[in-house]
Structures are given as structure tokens and as C-alpha cells.
Amino acid sequence: MLRDWRFWFFLPTLLALGIVVLFPTGYLLWMSLAHWIITEPGVYFDGLANFRTLFRSASFYDSARVTALYLFFSTVIMMVFAMLMALALQHSRSGILRSAIVLPLVIPPVVAGFTWRFLLNGEIGFLGAWLFPMVGLDVNMLSNPSGALVSVIIADVWSRTPFMFLIFLAALQGIPRDYYEAVRLDGATAVQEFFTVTLPLMRSAVAVALLFRVVDAINTFELIYVMTKGGPGRATQTLSLLGWKTAFQNYDLGGAAALGVVMLVVTTISAGIMFARFMRKA
Amino acid sequence: MVAIRLQDIRKSYGPVEVIKGVSFEAEQGEFVVFVGPSGCGKSTILRMIAGLEKPDSGEIYFGDDRYTDVPPGKREIGMVFQSYALYPHMSVADNMTVSLRLAGVPKTDRRKRAVEVARMLKLDELLDRKPAELSGGQRQRVAIGRAIVRDPKAFLFDEPLSNLDAALRVETRLEISRLHQQINTTMIYVTHDQTEAMTMADRIVLLDAGQVVQQGTPLELYRNPANLFVATFLGSPKMNVLDVAAVSRDGTTAQLTMAGASHVSVTLPSPETADPKSIGVRPEDTRIVPEGEGVLSGTIISAEHLGSEVLVHTETAAGQIIAKMPPDFSAHAGDTVWVGFNVARAHLFDADGLTINNHARQ
Amino acid sequence: MVAIRLQDIRKSYGPVEVIKGVSFEAEQGEFVVFVGPSGCGKSTILRMIAGLEKPDSGEIYFGDDRYTDVPPGKREIGMVFQSYALYPHMSVADNMTVSLRLAGVPKTDRRKRAVEVARMLKLDELLDRKPAELSGGQRQRVAIGRAIVRDPKAFLFDEPLSNLDAALRVETRLEISRLHQQINTTMIYVTHDQTEAMTMADRIVLLDAGQVVQQGTPLELYRNPANLFVATFLGSPKMNVLDVAAVSRDGTTAQLTMAGASHVSVTLPSPETADPKSIGVRPEDTRIVPEGEGVLSGTIISAEHLGSEVLVHTETAAGQIIAKMPPDFSAHAGDTVWVGFNVARAHLFDADGLTINNHARQ
Amino acid sequence: MSGYAGQSIWKSLGRAAFLSVAVSFVLFPILWLALGSVKTRNGALAVPPEFIFQPDFTAYTRIFTQGFLGSFQTSLTIALTNVVLTMVLGVPAAYALTRMTGKVQENLSFWLLSVRMAPLFAVIIPLYVLFRGIGLLDTPIAVALAHLTLTLPMAIWMLVTYFRSIPIDLDQAALLDGATRLQVLWIVILPIARPMLASVGIIVFIFSWNEFLLAFILTSRDAQTVPVAVASMAGTMSFDWPLIAAVSIVSMIPALLFVGVAQRHIVSGLGAGAVK
Amino acid sequence: QTEINVVGFGAGFAWADLFGATGAEKTQKLLDFEKEHDIVVNMEFADEDVARQKVLLDLVNGTGDYDLVMLGSDGAVQTFSAAGYLEALGPYLETAPDLFDPAKVYPPFLEANTVAGELYALPYYSFGAGAVYRKDLFDKYGISEFPKTTEEMATALQTLKDGFAADGITDVYPLTMRGAPGEEPSLDLNGFVYAYAGYPAWFEGGPTTPEEIKASKAQPIFTGDFKEGFSTFVNWSREYGPPGIAGHTWVDMMNLYAQGKAAILFPSAINAFAGIPSSEVPEVKEFSAFAPSPAGPSGKVVQSFWTFSVGVSAFSKNKQEAYEVLAFLTSEDVMRDFAEVIGWPYTTYPSIMHSPTLTDKWPTEMLDQIEASFYDADPHYFPYIPELTEFMDHIGTAASSAISGAQTIDEALDELQSWATERMDRAGYYK
Numbered sequence A: 001m002l003r004d005w006r007f008w009f010f011l012p013t014l015l016a017l018g019i020v021v022l023f024p025t026g027y028l029l030w031m032s033l034a035h036w037i038i039t040e041p042g043v044y045f046d047g048l049a050n051f052r053t054l055f056r057s058a059s060f061y062d063s064a065r066v067t068a069l070y071l072f073f074s075t076v077i078m079m080v081f082a083m084l085m086a087l088a089l090q091h092s093r094s095g096i097l098r099s100a101i102v103l104p105l106v107i108p109p110v111v112a113g114f115t116w117r118f119l120l121n122g123e124i125g126f127l128g129a130w131l132f133p134m135v136g137l138d139v140n141m142l143s144n145p146s147g148a149l150v151s152v153i154i155a156d157v158w159s160r161t162p163f164m165f166l167i168f169l170a171a172l173q174g175i176p177r178d179y180y181e182a183v184r185l186d187g188a189t190a191v192q193e194f195f196t197v198t199l200p201l202m203r204s205a206v207a208v209a210l211l212f213r214v215v216d217a218i219n220t221f222e223l224i225y226v227m228t229k230g231g232p233g234r235a236t237q238t239l240s241l242l243g244w245k246t247a248f249q250n251y252d253l254g255g256a257a258a259l260g261v262v263m264l265v266v267t268t269i270s271a272g273i274m275f276a277r278f279m280r281k282a
Numbered sequence B, C: 001m002v003a004i005r006l007q008d009i010r011k012s013y014g015p016v017e018v019i020k021g022v023s024f025e026a027e028q029g030e031f032v033v034f035v036g037p038s039g040c041g042k043s044t045i046l047r048m049i050a051g052l053e054k055p056d057s058g059e060i061y062f063g064d065d066r067y068t069d070v071p072p073g074k075r076e077i078g079m080v081f082q083s084y085a086l087y088p089h090m091s092v093a094d095n096m097t098v099s100l101r102l103a104g105v106p107k108t109d110r111r112k113r114a115v116e117v118a119r120m121l122k123l124d125e126l127l128d129r130k131p132a133e134l135s136g137g138q139r140q141r142v143a144i145g146r147a148i149v150r151d152p153k154a155f156l157f158d159e160p161l162s163n164l165d166a167a168l169r170v171e172t173r174l175e176i177s178r179l180h181q182q183i184n185t186t187m188i189y190v191t192h193d194q195t196e197a198m199t200m201a202d203r204i205v206l207l208d209a210g211q212v213v214q215q216g217t218p219l220e221l222y223r224n225p226a227n228l229f230v231a232t233f234l235g236s237p238k239m240n241v242l243d244v245a246a247v248s249r250d251g252t253t254a255q256l257t258m259a260g261a262s263h264v265s266v267t268l269p270s271p272e273t274a275d276p277k278s279i280g281v282r283p284e285d286t287r288i289v290p291e292g293e294g295v296l297s298g299t300i301i302s303a304e305h306l307g308s309e310v311l312v313h314t315e316t317a318a319g320q321i322i323a324k325m326p327p328d329f330s331a332h333a334g335d336t337v338w339v340g341f342n343v344a345r346a347h348l349f350d351a352d353g354l355t356i357n358n359h360a361r362q
Numbered sequence D: 001m002s003g004y005a006g007q008s009i010w011k012s013l014g015r016a017a018f019l020s021v022a023v024s025f026v027l028f029p030i031l032w033l034a035l036g037s038v039k040t041r042n043g044a045l046a047v048p049p050e051f052i053f054q055p056d057f058t059a060y061t062r063i064f065t066q067g068f069l070g071s072f073q074t075s076l077t078i079a080l081t082n083v084v085l086t087m088v089l090g091v092p093a094a095y096a097l098t099r100m101t102g103k104v105q106e107n108l109s110f111w112l113l114s115v116r117m118a119p120l121f122a123v124i125i126p127l128y129v130l131f132r133g134i135g136l137l138d139t140p141i142a143v144a145l146a147h148l149t150l151t152l153p154m155a156i157w158m159l160v161t162y163f164r165s166i167p168i169d170l171d172q173a174a175l176l177d178g179a180t181r182l183q184v185l186w187i188v189i190l191p192i193a194r195p196m197l198a199s200v201g202i203i204v205f206i207f208s209w210n211e212f213l214l215a216f217i218l219t220s221r222d223a224q225t226v227p228v229a230v231a232s233m234a235g236t237m238s239f240d241w242p243l244i245a246a247v248s249i250v251s252m253i254p255a256l257l258f259v260g261v262a263q264r265h266i267v268s269g270l271g272a273g274a275v276k
Numbered sequence E: 001q002t003e004i005n006v007v008g009f010g011a012g013f014a015w016a017d018l019f020g021a022t023g024a025e026k027t028q029k030l031l032d033f034e035k036e037h038d039i040v041v042n043m044e045f046a047d048e049d050v051a052r053q054k055v056l057l058d059l060v061n062g063t064g065d066y067d068l069v070m071l072g073s074d075g076a077v078q079t080f081s082a083a084g085y086l087e088a089l090g091p092y093l094e095t096a097p098d099l100f101d102p103a104k105v106y107p108p109f110l111e112a113n114t115v116a117g118e119l120y121a122l123p124y125y126s127f128g129a130g131a132v133y134r135k136d137l138f139d140k141y142g143i144s145e146f147p148k149t150t151e152e153m154a155t156a157l158q159t160l161k162d163g164f165a166a167d168g169i170t171d172v173y174p175l176t177m178r179g180a181p182g183e184e185p186s187l188d189l190n191g192f193v194y195a196y197a198g199y200p201a202w203f204e205g206g207p208t209t210p211e212e213i214k215a216s217k218a219q220p221i222f223t224g225d226f227k228e229g230f231s232t233f234v235n236w237s238r239e240y241g242p243p244g245i246a247g248h249t250w251v252d253m254m255n256l257y258a259q260g261k262a263a264i265l266f267p268s269a270i271n272a273f274a275g276i277p278s279s280e281v282p283e284v285k286e287f288s289a290f291a292p293s294p295a296g297p298s299g300k301v302v303q304s305f306w307t308f309s310v311g312v313s314a315f316s317k318n319k320q321e322a323y324e325v326l327a328f329l330t331s332e333d334v335m336r337d338f339a340e341v342i343g344w345p346y347t348t349y350p351s352i353m354h355s356p357t358l359t360d361k362w363p364t365e366m367l368d369q370i371e372a373s374f375y376d377a378d379p380h381y382f383p384y385i386p387e388l389t390e391f392m393d394h395i396g397t398a399a400s401s402a403i404s405g406a407q408t409i410d411e412a413l414d415e416l417q418s419w420a421t422e423r424m425d426r427a428g429y430y431k
């Protein structure tokens, strides 16, 4: 192994990530087994108590549900939207449209959250208080439980689609044109062409985008926090927000770590399944 | 009936005009072969017929209908790409039956058809492999299979056999010829291979630098090349061409001479014909003969033994000359020999390289 | 001096053993050509010689040194890939001179060398284009140029001419032959093209299914094929093979008969030799003859006019037979004709397809 | 690409319609942000919105007087450091990964992915402890290192998909030409992958530039990034939308400049012509 | 030279006199102080929520990076002192009495920072309950006087609502409060509970300290007295508040009032005062008036109480110097200038309240009313247990949920009840 160049090429990454990942993960595991509530003196090993508490709390299941909804819809909408834009722009020579579409990427999610929050605000927002009522839409997006979730998804789609768009665009441009010609000759419609050539040849790119999207969505914090604080009620409180609240508002570090471990396990397992399904032999 | 007609097609890539006004017709059921030097635009013409490339000007007709603007999928054309263009994510069977799938043919029927075609192309054992697991030749055959599967109105082949080994090439060539006879579909075929061109074609279209130089049956082109380019392009090894000067002219009879050679007498079509400036003799019309019997003397440079014949390369005062000799002919580099021509089969060319009918022929 | 030696090389891809114990030697300066059916492992062997693929077992020697584990860059080998493998981001000139750049040759010298080589390959006008702007044949030539540029110790060619047109192919072939004579470098060359194999090779190595079937000079293989496979693989169109039965045997003389034919008399090497089970006659040793003069009667199925000759396909009681006739031979499908053999050149095979020496030959 | 024959105009019309909707959706909030930055505090919040107003650029002047420039500098340092680190570490790793086969390659790829699986809120405390331990708290390098957990796996994955499309024959040709693996990478792979490298560079830069939680936790006075500055501005006892908007707009500029510069390298179709 | 690091909320609000309106430039006064004491003061600002997170990390890890930390009166002082993160200030007050004199400060503000008899933080900005309302709108709909009880208040709100409806005014709302999930609504909501129940009605019998709860094994009860106040808060928010109230935070509440879109801001009046000076709506500037918070059925007023305080980190390496800075930051001298810069009618020092700094700006009568609200305030209108923030968060989220209609009041309270029971159990109160 030591004589294999690939080992040396990979080693720096292995070390760098090993340090910034392995230590925190180990520490996290320890924390999750500890009774560590800041407001109570003393930190001690408490077995699986944190997990028991977690699995008994209503907000965990609530947040899991919200996370699932948020994850599913934002991801699906984002993928479709990004794919449509990439397809629409793949042959365009003008960089202007492409750059325009990529613009939200340079806006930090914190700012995106503020911006959409004030756009959608039902009392003073451009959309919420002016445009929507003008076209007869009488909903207060942010204070209505499902409306709030929709709002958060819109903002997230707005903020994160460009990233996926870029991945898709790059993948699209890597597809040799002969394939399109062959399938076109075979009489494929645009839709058939997409499903016969484009999508299969982009499969690994799509899978990568999807994986990163899922991880990203699970970690979305500031955007939602800024927009709704997880509200109204717990309507937009994702697991990430719950974890943050548990640690930094409720001072229950052990509980937050337990939640973190649960999420880590769930995402790793589902990613493992996805990985085995789509990316092996891709 | 005319199946495909191109009318003054032009095409440029950027500033470079690669197709400079090509017109031609393929009859229903005809087997047309495009030949020409590399980069002369053969693939480009094929792609325009398929609709994959829009001509800058000119029209394309299928039958009596103007097809210039019909999208490729509507043209019902089967094409074998020079680059194969196999879908890497599909098995061989799926690759071959994509068109059927797109047309909604059920799976079992598709499989049946795939097996049928695969057997023909010796791919039966590879049906479930992915293209990446095939050798170059195997891939090429899958690409051919894909075009055959859909029973198209016309086939376009872009050098489909270039990666097959000789035996398989002959076989697949005969297969395609047989296929053509069976289904009597118009086929347009691009190749570099002389044998393919000569044996398969009903008609050869010879292209050079984006223009049609000559077209006709293989033997027409081989026997009556319109000019020096055609004469030397067709035939392998290529025609020996020697500069000549007319030493005497008597109406239609001319005495020609070339460097270091005795005179050759030829008959010209009419007294007005210009004097020939060069003479072309194919290797099979050239012989190494006993001393004194030939036209020219020369030195053997090399002898290529092909098994079925020997190609003898000689250096003469008039230039290099290749003679095709029977397999048991023995020749040694450095030997001085005499070269003789079958003048009755010689080709004459004027100063512009245009053919002058040699009336000594036929 | 032995330049390259393979010793019982084996290689598997996954469960499939594609090279099954290949041993062979190439002498210093020898031109070795690998031929064999598609997928038989030619490219794989080449890649192992280059060091791009590690054999699972067996050893590779360059001269007397064990090179099995030497990295490719250290082997000083020039290779032309079947897939070209041109660097898409570099101009033609840069593509050709990468090895010089890596060796630290200054820019102007590199350019000079590129121009030199490009002229030889007719690429001089394309030196500043990118590969994407070249036609298939042009790309192939750049790949050849890249191998030539660096004056390597040995050249490996993987079907380098497969995309060139006939004229250019002959020319480049001669170019490579001349190059070989000039620099006297060991060359290993993979091709499908019979003519290339026959004309260029000092020695042909014929592979089938990952094994060496026969090796020797081209004429050896052509004239004395070790078995039916070699006999039919080399030669185009391929040898006519007919099943025979010995009707009488008198020591070394046997009377053979085949379906619908008169007897043929052959001389066997020794009285112990098994009876021949099939006879092979190459098309050039087969003739369409006046009625009654031949061995078999048959019907003409097709006549392929190659210009320099006519291939006549006939259907006989013993099977299909191809005869190579002079270009002015006229034949019409459906005609009943007689086929005659030059028995002195016939090949005999036993039940296992192994050659039995025909002592009537020579 | 020149079109094929008979392309339908409905298709292009549909495309144009979709694009205009998409582009409006994407650009509108940015436009609104830009407008907000040149309004007064109250004007920014007025309903119905003021479309015609006297632009007020004081928010921009306040950026300079209120010490935001420091956070721009910090953000830039962090993001650029991160890009360099990510590329230097990630490119060889990605290349090595594409030239591996079988189980090792699968396991490493998955390990790379799983690195990103841990929810950020949960690793914040360990990371804080880690960087406190090695004395890097409140330095740009700490944030850049922490961002590696996000950007490095992402970059490697993006590069891997691209590198995989570069035929191995090219590596081999270069190896035969006498290149070392590093030279193969440098002379062959990187130039071919240039558009992808540029894209990945841009994306990594932007991720690092935008990231909030890690930057926020690991820094205090000395290394505050722009998103952290923006977040700290909008909050408890004052709400200054024009200032937030102005900072946001200004914060786009370095990222845009970077994107602009890097995008020139994104020329499509460069990969064509390598093989038949 | 010693460096003292301070972390605070809200640039430009905290110590505007020391760090300038931008929170970034030190004023001459601070520079003089630094010179005199040979100390460098570093100030770091962050949003309240996020700053708390950092303080927490710093304290939990014992980093000691921050010498002085800003604390709200939402239990942070209780929590952190219980965990041993804060330095008790008693010894410092004694050894250097000339630096800070507690007697000069409004007592409730100190009381809020006292845990088990020990003072842990000094206040720099604090307030009590009250309402700011639009006198012009009250006049328009014939309400001559600000309501004195919650009953009257309900009537007044209905009158305003009807009035707006009759006049076709759709974008002005009778009331603005905050309902975003988390502790935001809790701050106001618990004031309602106090007014309805007459005590902090979270636990059986109304205990407010861990000791009391442990002694009586008092269970949390969110169905009884608590429910009245909770329901009123939720109902008023839904009926009279702006449509988005379930997501509103301090910023929204303030913006709404400043934009002239609300008639009453209540019960944390200070939020309105934050909006008035910058408002461009003339009526807001001209007709905003202060009124004491109305009383509930129990006779107690709807509470609101808050103090921004600063404590010394137990991990500080320079505690003495940190205290010196703290005393300086909260000194009368500094607070006077602070009041000058901010201009709102609030201060921690009675002496400043009655000085021209404020009397020149605001009516004396109003200042008196505000001062009265300080004395009236009960800092313990919610129980000061270490789990306070957690409770506040859950209560607030339940309220937000009920306001938005995601849950009914009963559902929200049921869930709150079962969570609280388990949480108290887990914290070991009933062992």
C-alpha cells in the first residue's frame, strides 16, 4: 500500500478530515451518553437516558415529521427546478442568464432568510402584504402552520437551487452529443430523450447532488431560524432546530448530542442504502 | 424511384466551408458508398441526411417530399455512428432495442428481436453485458445491430466495419450485402475500405474536399476514372502514374515517351485531343518481365508478399512503379529488372489531370 | 538479441481469464504483428508490455532485465492507442511533444520536431488545432506522430491505421515500414488488416482466445498454417474448406472424395498419417474452368468485381466456394460452372483441424 | 451547438417562457434587497411599497464607518484559504479515487460522504473544544479548517464524477510519455478538468463565504465573517433593514467578482475529441 | 495591560456612549477609563440568541474567553450561577464600595440578579410593565381613557376592532405583541398569567424557587390558574393582533408600531419606545402615549419585567479588572450618557430618571408612571428555577402553536403539561 501512489494522494485528505471529523464524532458519542445539563451541576455517565428521553418527547416526533416533509418537498422541487433550468440553458452561449440564475448562491442563507421573511411578512412585506392581497391571495404565509413550511421551502429552493443547477449543468455538458443524435434518430421525443439518455448518463451526478442536498437540508439551520424560529408553534421546527434549541436554549447538551447521534445514524444508513443503490457501478 | 436526393447542399463550420455544393440522388433500394480522403466531409453529409446537422443551404428530399426541415426522429433512418454512440448504462440487448422501446414494443418482443439480431452479429453471448465490457469490435457490432433492429427506411453507415478483424469484416460485409438484398432498403455507406466500396456498392460517390468528384458503378470508376485523383484514389496499391511526352503525333495515334523508356504508342479519341501528359497503369496491368521485353528498366526496392500475390516495388528513371505478381514470383531487393505495361489498359491524362480516352482500350 | 520477452503471461478480468499463458519473444529490431479475432486479447497484451496493465502471473523482460514491475514511464516505449488518447486541451503540436516537454526539451526544439513529424504525417497545416477540430483519421495520425516523436526503444501500435482511408493507409504503412528500417527499433503492432500484417511483419503472432496459436513469418503462416483456424483466419477472402473422405489409401497416396465431386489424389507424409478429413484451397488456387475440366460443378451466387480481380462465389454440393478470377472474367449469377483446384497447393486437415503436410506441395 | 433539423418553435417558446418565470423568481428578491438598501428605514417597510423614491445611500456609507470592512476581509481570507486547502487536498484525493477500483474505492467514497452526515449543531461543541485545544479559536484558519468538513467531501465528489469521465487511456498515454502521477495530474487531468475545477472552486468559495454556524461559533472578535456580522446586526434592539440590505449587497460583490473571474474558465465542450 | 473581553447583544444599543452609535469606536470617556486603569476593553456584539450560544460555549468549556458576559433576566443569571459559571459579586462590592453603589439603583433590578441572597450581575438596562398606545385612535373611537383592567381592555380592543372594520381600515390592528415560538411570547404571556392567577402559576401552590418546589413536591400545573392567562393571551393575539403574530418577534412588534399599524403595544412598552424615535409616521411620533399596565382579575397588573445585566465569568483570568470594568459600565455616570444617546424613558438609576436628561424629553407624569412600574414589578413573576429557559421555550412554543391554530389551547397545554411533568421529574425535584 505504501508504494501505491493512490495512497499518498489520498492521505492528506484522510488526515485533514480525520482530525476535524473523527474527534468531534467521538466526542459527540460520549456526550450523548452523558447527563450533561448545564443548569445542573455535574456531568456524569448516564447510559441511554438521553435517548429514552428523546424518544418519549413529542417534539422529537413532531420535528422528525417536519424534517421529513421539508426534506422531501424542498428536495423534489429543487431537483425538478434545477433540472429544468439546466436543460433550458445547456446550449445557451450567453453567460448572462446562467450567471443570473446562479446569483442566489452568493447570498448567505442568513440573508436569504431575512429577505424572504420580510417579503412574505403579512403586514409589511412586499409579497405578503401587498402583492398577494392584490391578486386575491388572502393567506398569511408565515403565521399559518402549513404556509410557514411552504415559505421556508420556497426560500430554501430559492437559495439552494443554483448549486444543484450548476452540478446538473456540468453533468449535462459532459454527455457526448452522439448519444443525443442516436436517440433522436430513433425517434425519441424530448421527454423520451431525457429519460433514455440524459438522466441515465447523469445518474451519478444526480445521486451526488441528491446526497449532498439531503445532508444540506438536514443541516439547514439559519435560514429557518431567521424566517420562523421554527414556528408558528413547531410547524417548521426541524430536527436541526430542535437540536440547537435543546443545546443552546435548554442547555441540555447530552440530549442534543443524543439527537445528533440518532440523526447521524439515520442519515448514514439511508445514505448507505442510496449509495449502494445508485452509485455503485455508476 | 428516387429515395434520397440532395440538392446543392452546403455547410460551413465557422469560416471553413466543408461541404461545397453537393448534389446527388440515391434510388430506392440502391446501395450507395461514399469514399474520399479523410476529412473530405463524408460524415458531415451523412449527418445532414440523418437530420442531425442542418445544411446551410440546399435541400434534402426523401422521395418527393422535402425533408430538409424534418427532425431526425421522423426520418425513420437507421444510423451506425463512427463513434459507436452506445449507451453506457444499457446492456447490449437494451442498446439494440432502444428504438423499439421508444416505440412502445413490449419487453418480450424486444428481447426476441435482440436475440435474432445478435445471433446474426455473433453477439448472442454478450447480450447482457454493458458496452464498457466489450472490445472495440464487439461495440461496433452492437452499433450495427442497433441500426438493423428497427427496420428503417434507409440505413446510414459511417465506417461500420473499421474496427472488425478481417474475417469478421468479410462476414459482416456479406451480411450487410445480404441484408440489403433481403429488405431492399436504400443504404448509404461511408468507408475507407476499397474492398468494401468495390464489392458492396451499386454506386460509388467519390468525394474530395467537400465536393463530388465522380460517381458511378464501382467498375465504371475503376475502369474509367474521370481524372487523376479518382484514378489514384481507387485501387490498392494505387495506379502507377508516369509523366510522358508525345514525341510524334499522327492524327489520333501518338507516340509517347517517358524518362529512360522506349516508346509507347496510344490511340487518342480525335485529332483535336491535346497531347497526353501522363500515363497511368494499374499494378495488375504492370509486369516484371524478362530483360529487354519491358518498357523500362528499374531496380527492385522491396517485394511485399501478400500470400496470394507479391507486390514488387521498383525504382525506375520515370519514378516508382508497383507491379502485382503471382505469389510464387521471386524477387530480391537490388535486382535490376524490366517493367512491362499492358498498354491496352493504360489511362491517359492531360495537363489538368483530366482523363483522355485511350482508344486502344476495350 | 532478444528485445522483449513475455514468459507465460496470464491475466484475468474478474472471473474471465482473457490471457491464458502467453509466451513470446521479439528480437531487437524485429517487427512483430499480432493478429487474431476481435476480443482475443491483443490490446491487453500490448498494454501489459507497456506496463499499463499488470499481468496476474508471468514475467516480462526487456533485454535481459526483468521489467515486470517497471512503471510505464520508465520503459521508454511509444504507444499508439486504439482510442487515440489525445490530450483534448492541447494543440496537435503540443500533443505530439508532451514526452519532450516532460523530458525538459526547450520549446523551440519541440516545435521543430513537431513540424518534422507533422510533415511526414501530412499534419503540417493542423499543428495548432485541437483534437476536437480534427476528423477521425487526422486524430489517428496525431497519435502516431506522438509515438514517433520521442524515438522510443520500442513501438507499440494498437490498430493505428484503422481509421485512415486506403490511400493514406498504404502510405502510412510504408512510412512505418521505412521508419522501422531506418531506426531499426523493435515494433509490436496489432492489426485487423491482412495486408498490413502480411506486408509489415517480420513475424506474425496469431492469437485466439488469449493464446498464441501460431507464429512465424507471414508467408510461413500463409503457406503452412498449423491448423484450420490459422488457415481460414489468414487470407482474404478466406480459404475454401471442404469436407473430404478418403476412398482409397495406398501408403502415402490417398484418393479423396467430396460431395458431388470427382476424386482428388494427394500424397501424405507417411503411411501412418491419419486420413484427411477436410481439404482447404485458397481462392487464388481455385478457378472457374470450362465444363468438365474442374472437380466440382456449382452455381454462381454472386461475382464481386474488385477492379483488379473478380471474386466468384459459387454454391456447390460440397459447400460455398470462392474463386479469385482475373478482372475481365465475366460471370453471371445463376450460371452453372465448374470449379477446379490447384491441388498442389491444397491444405489437408485431420479430424481435429490440425494440418497434415500435403507432400504434393512445394 | 448548431441545431438539428426541424426543431420545433413551441419548444423554444416554452423554454423562453419557463426561463422568464424562473429568472424573475430568482432575481426578484435580489432586486428587492438592492432597492431596500437605498431606502430609508421606514421607506423600506412601507406598504404599499414605494417604487419611486429618493435613493438614500447612507446605508452604504455606514458600512464603512461601522467596521464591516473587517468582516469582509475575514470572510475573504477564510473563503480563499478554504478554497486553496480544499483544492490542494481534494484534487489529488479525487483523482486517486477515480483510479481505484472495487471495495477500497467504494468504502473511501462512502466514508467521504459520511463525513458530512453529522448534524452541525451536534458537532459544534466538539469542534469548539478541538480548536480551543489547539489554540486556534477565533482565527480564520480554524474556520477554514472547519469548513473543510463541508467543502472537501463535496469538492471531491464533484471532481470524482468529472475525473471519471476522462478516459484512462489519457493517463496511460502520459505515463508512457514519462510523466509521474503528479505530472499526469498537472499536465493532463487538471487542464482538461479546468471548467470543473473552476466550478468547484466557485462553489467551495461560496459555501465557505456563506457559512454561518461554524464561523459564528469558532470566532469572536478577530475573525467575524460577513454572515455573522449581518446576523448580529439584525436583532435585539434595533432593526436596520437598509443597513442589512446594503451589507448583503456589498457582501455579494467579492463572491461575484470571484465567480466572474472563475467563470471565464468554464468553457464547455473542452472534453471533446480525446477519444473516438 | 489587561484585556477585558465583553460580549453583548445589539450593537449600537448597549453602551452607545462608550462605543459610539456603531458599537465599534471607543469614545474618549472609555479611552480615559482604559488609560486610568491600564485596561483594554474589547467589545463583541451579537444577536441576543446567538450571543447566548457563544456565552454558553465559553462558559461550558471554561474557556474564559469572555470576562464579562451579558445576561437577560430570563433565567440566565439563575441558570449560570447555579452551574457555577458566574462570579458572585458580593466580595467585590465590599472591597471596592466606591466603584459601584447598589443603593443608588432601582432595587427590583438587583433583585432579579440575586440568587439565594447573592448578587451575580449588575443591571445596565431594565424595564417594567406598561402600554404605549395611539391616543389619536383612542380618541377617534371614543375611548377616553386607557383601560385600567383586563376586562376594560378587552372592551377597548373590541371597540377598536369594530371601529377599524367600520372604517374599512384593514392594515391597522388593535394590538401588537410577540408570538414567535420560543421564549418570546413567554415574556408577555407570563405577565398575563400573573395578572389572572395572582402568582406565578406554574406549580401547585405557586412556589418560585427550586427549594420551595422540592420542599412541597409541587407538580407543574398548566391546566388551572395558568390556563386563564394563557388563553387570554392567545385569544387576544388571535382576535386583535396582526395576522402574522404567531411568528412575530421583537423586531416585528416594534416595526409594526413604528409603521403606525398598531394601536396598542403592550405589556412591554419599551419596545414601542424603541420604534417611536425613528418612525416616519407623524401620528406615531405625535400621539403615542404611555399608560400603566391594566390589572387582571387577581388585582395584579399584567406583568412585564426585564433587565439586561452583566456578570463576571467564573473562568475569567482577571476577575478584579473585570469587575472594575463592569462597575464602570454600569456606573451612574456612564448610564446618564447612555440615556442621553438612546433617548428612551428608561434607566436603572432614579437619579437619572429625574434629571433633565430625561425630563427634558418626556413628560414628567409619564416618567413617574414608568418609575412606578419598576417598583410595581415582580421580578419573580415566573419561577426562577434553573430550567426556566427551557420552560419559557416550551410555554412560548405552545402559545405560538395555539395562536397559529396548529393546536387548540387545550392540546397545547396538555402537551406542555406532560412535558413539564417529565422534565421536572428528570431534574430530580421529586426524589
Ligand SMILES: Nc1ncnc2c1ncn2[C@@H]1O[C@H](COP(=O)(O)OP(=O)(O)OP(=O)(O)O)[C@@H](O)[C@H]1O
Residues within 6 Å of the ligand: B013, B018, B036, B037, B038, B039, B040, B041, B042, B043, B044, B045, B082, C133, C134, C135, C136, C137, C138
Ligand atoms: N464540429 C466541427 N467543427 C469544425 N470543424 C469540423 C467539425 N466537424 C468536422 N469538421 C471538419 O470538417 C471536415 C469534414 O469532416 P468529416 O467528419 O465530415 O470528415 P470525414 O470525411 O468523415 O473524415 P474521416 O474519414 O476522417 O471520418 C474535416 O476537415 C473536419 O476537420
Ligand SMILES: Nc1ncnc2c1ncn2[C@@H]1O[C@H](COP(=O)(O)OP(=O)(O)OP(=O)(O)O)[C@@H](O)[C@H]1O
Residues within 6 Å of the ligand: B133, B134, B135, B136, B137, B138, B163, C013, C018, C037, C038, C039, C040, C041, C042, C043, C044, C045, C082
Ligand atoms: N476492463 C475490462 N473488463 C472486463 N473485460 C475486459 C476489459 N477489457 C477487455 N476486456 C475483455 O477482454 C477481452 C480482450 O480484450 P482486448 O481489448 O484485449 O481485445 P482485442 O483483441 O484488442 O479486441 P479488438 O480487436 O476488438 O480491439 C475481450 O473479450 C474484452 O471483452
Ligand SMILES: [Mg+2]
Residues within 6 Å of the ligand: B042, B043, B044, B082, B158, C135, C136
Ligand atoms: Mg467521418
Ligand SMILES: [Mg+2]
Residues within 6 Å of the ligand: B135, B136, C042, C043, C044, C082, C158
Ligand atoms: Mg483491441
